[in-house]
Every structure is written in C-alpha cells, then in structure tokens.
Amino acid sequence: MKSKNLRLNTAIRAIETTTGLQLLKPEAQASMVGVTIEDFEIRIYGRSDLKDDALLLAKAAWLDGEISLKDYNEIAKAFGLSSLMNCKVIYAPTGRAGEYGGLATNPYDGCSHGCEYCYVPKMKRMKPSLFHEKAKPRENFIQMLEADLKKYQEHGITGKQIFITFSSDPYNPDDNELTRQAIILIHQYGLGVNILSKGGKRALKDLCLFIPGLDSYGATLISESEETRLLWEKNTAPVQERIETLEAFQEAGIHTWVSLEPVVSIKDTSEAIQATRHAVGLYKVGKMNHVSSGKLDIDWVRAITDLVLSLQACGYWAVDGTQERQAGYYIKEDLRKELLKVNEHRWDSSGFNERWYRHSIEGKGLK
Numbered sequence: 591m592k593s594k595n596l597r598l599n600t601a602i603r604a605i606e607t608t609t610g611l612q613l614l615k616p617e618a619q620a621s622m623v624g625v626t627i628e629d630f631e632i633r634i635y636g637r638s639d640l641k642d643d644a645l646l647l648a649k650a651a652w653l654d655g656e657i658s659l660k661d662y663n664e665i666a667k668a669f670g671l672s673s674l675m676n677c678k679v680i681y682a683p684t685g686r687a688g689e690y691g692g693l694a695t696n697p698y699d700g701c702s703h704g705c706e707y708c709y710v711p712k713m714k715r716m717k718p719s720l721f722h723e724k725a726k727p728r729e730n731f732i733q734m735l736e737a738d739l740k741k742y743q744e745h746g747i748t749g750k751q752i753f754i755t756f757s758s759d760p761y762n763p764d765d766n767e768l769t770r771q772a773i774i775l776i777h778q779y780g781l782g783v784n785i786l787s788k789g790g791k792r793a794l795k796d797l798c799l800f801i802p803g804l805d806s807y808g809a810t811l812i813s814e815s816e817e818t819r820l821l822w823e824k825n826t827a828p829v830q831e832r833i834e835t836l837e838a839f840q841e842a843g844i845h846t847w848v849s850l851e852p853v854v855s856i857k858d859t860s861e862a863i864q865a866t867r868h869a870v871g872l873y874k875v876g877k878m879n880h881v882s883s884g885k886l887d888i889d890w891v892r893a894i895t896d897l898v899l900s901l902q903a904c905g906y907w908a909v910d911g912t913q914e915r916q917a918g919y920y921i922k923e924d925l926r927k928e929l930l931k932v933n934e935h936r937w938d939s940s941g942f943n944e945r946w947y948r949h950s951i952e953g954k955g956l957k
C-alpha cells in the first residue's frame with residue numbers, strides 16, 4: 591500500500607513537471623493523503639515511465655472536477671501518447687496493450703484466425719467459438735474515426751501512430767476493406783498507423799498506402815515451424831508468407847517489427863528470430879498469459895537470458911519501448927517480472943546482475 595501511495599504521488603509530480611500545470615488544488619492535494627491507486631481504479635503494471643499512471647490519474651482528477659477538460663487535454667498533449675477525452679474509437683491502451691503503442695483503434699469485432707492463446711474472447715466475455723466465427727466490421731466505424739481524428743487535428747497532434755488492432759486482425763480472412771479505409775483516413779489527418787497482423791500477404795494490397803518514416807508494419811511469429819503454427823494459430827497465414835510480407839514492407843522503406851509473443855518455447859522463438867532478422871527493425875518479446883501454464887514447461891529465466899543473448903548476437907540492443915519506430919528489442923513487463931522474481935543466489939549463479947538487467951532488459955545506459 592505504501593509503495594502505491596508513493597507511486598501516486600510520483601505520478602502527480604510527473605504530470606505537474608511535464609505540463610507546468612498545478613494538477614490539484616492545495617486542499618485536494620491535502621486530501622490525497624492515504625488515497626491509493628485503487629481509489630482511482632488505476633491498474634498498475636509496473637511501468638517505469640509512469641505515463642499510463644499519470645494519464646489515468648489526470649482522467650480521475652478531471653472526473654473529480656479537480657481539473658478542467660481543457661487542462662486534461664493539455665496533459666494528454668504533453669505526454670504525447672494519450673487519447674482525447676471524448677473520442678469514441680481512438681483510445682490510449684494501458685497495461686500490456688499499452689506496451690504495443692500509445693494510441694489504438696479497433697475496426698473489427700471477432701477474428702477467424704482462431705489462435706489458441708487468443709485473449710480477446712475472455713476480455714470481451716464472449717464464447718471463444720462465437721468470437722472466432724468471423725471478423726465483423728464495427729458499425730459506423732469510419733464516421734466515428736473521422737470525428738475522433740478531427741479532435742486530434744484541432745489539438746495539433748500529428749505524426750503519432752495509431753495501433754490497429756487489439757480486437758481482431760487488421761488482415762483477417764473475412765474483411766480488410768475497413769483497415770484500408772482507416773489507413774487512408776488516418777493519413778489524411780497527419781497521423782500514422784502501426785499494423786500487427788498474422789494475415790501474411792493480405793497486407794500487400796495496401797503496401798502502397800504505407801508511408802516510410804511514419805508507419806510501421808508488424809507480424810506476430812511464435813515459431814519458424816509450420817507444425818507449431820498449426821498447433822497454436824490454425825487459420826493464420828503460413829510462416830513463410832508472413833516472412834515474405836515483412837521483407838516486402840522493409841524493401842519499401844517501412845519500419846518493420848515482429849511480435850515474439852507468446853513465447854511457446856525457447857527453440858521456437860530463437861528460430862523465429864533467425865528466420866526474420868534480415869527483415870526486422872524491432873522485436874517485442876512477451877509471455878503466454880492466457881493459456882494454462884500446464885501447457886508450457888518453460889524456465890523463464892533461462893528463456894529470457896537465452897533470447898536476449900541470441901538477439902544481441904544478431905546485432906539488436908534493448909530499447910525502453912517508449913518511442914515509436916524503434917530499432918532493437920523490447921522485453922515486455924510480464925517477462926521482466928519473471929526475471930525479478932528469481933532469488934539472488936540464482937541470479938548471481940546465472941552470471942547476471944543489476945547492471946546487466948538495466949542494460950539488456952530495460953535498455954538503459956551502462957553509466
């Protein structure tokens with residue numbers, strides 16, 4: 591409880607320092623004594639940069655009438671990653687999703703890729719069989735997207751990427767037209783897109799729309815093996831097709847990345863790195879969280895250290911994940927927590943220490 595209070599106070603200071611605004615009135619600040627993050631329904635995932643915390647705290651302050659909507663929007667702009675308050679379909683994802691991008695939008699509901707580890711049905715409290723039937727375009731999505739984009743334009747926010755999508759695959763087997771329309775519209779308002787797909791070559795028809803230096807194209811790859819793919823992601827595009835699509839985007843000058851999430855075995859993930867290293871700027875590595883751990887038998891400390899070593903051997907270095915279009919590798923929070931869980935004896939006997947952690951996991955300098 592104490593550390594969360596500390597975190598809350600740090601978040602307040604972070605907002606005030608960044609924006610130059612006094613977030614809370616003195617009397618409100620006094621009443622913050624003993625207030626916890628939970629009181630604001632803020633979910634903390636241990637991110638070091640505090641941006642998510644600060645943004646959510648600002649939202650709570652606005653809802654409590656402590657700051658105006660104008661102040662909230664100023665804060666949102668200052669942090670550069672947030673959704674504006676009254677947007678309908680552009681939002682700032684938090685927690686695990688927030689590690690994929692500062693802004694996101696979801697054109698579809700449902701996805702017939704049918705991945706075994708899919709987290710969305712649970713999140714939406716839907717039967718997996720129903721969710722995996724078909725990707726359904728969201729009603730009036732383009733109209734709502736344009737209304738939101740106008741708000742970003744009014745606030746002078748340009749050059750940021752919008753991640754597509756957390757609730758389906760932008761290049762799912764059923765419909766990709768809405769993805770195409772969304773990309774065109776987002777560009778018209780001076781923002782970029784960050785795509786993550788397992789749809790392989792379906793994305794190529796839109797390659798001509800992507801803008802170098804603004805957009806990113808990513809593919810999820812849990813293995814180089816077709817056998818592993820069929821076991822976990824039965825209706826997705828073949829691995830080779832996904833690799834060739836990454837190659838095409840890279841050749842066109844688009845920032846490319848691979849989501850190595852979820853890690854199903856050290857061997858599978860290492861092979862996926864080797865098979866894609868010639869065509870990838872950034873790797874994001876994450877743990878399986880939505881399938882019973884009984885299905886996997888992974889020594890996570892070994893997995894993380896082995897994968898980090900093989901990424902470094904391929905010439906990639908840790909980044910902290912706070913910037914868009916980075917090059918290197920990013921170890922997600924859930925994996926970092928596995929490393930921090932190990933006892934000191936094991937940590938030292940593995941030859942790794944705090945200095946290594948800061949450099950090779952957090953992407954911080956050696957000084």
Ligand code: SF4
Nearest residue numbers: 701703704705708758
């Ligand atoms: S591609 Fe994504 S949304 Fe679709 S089934 Fe797989 S994990 Fe779920």
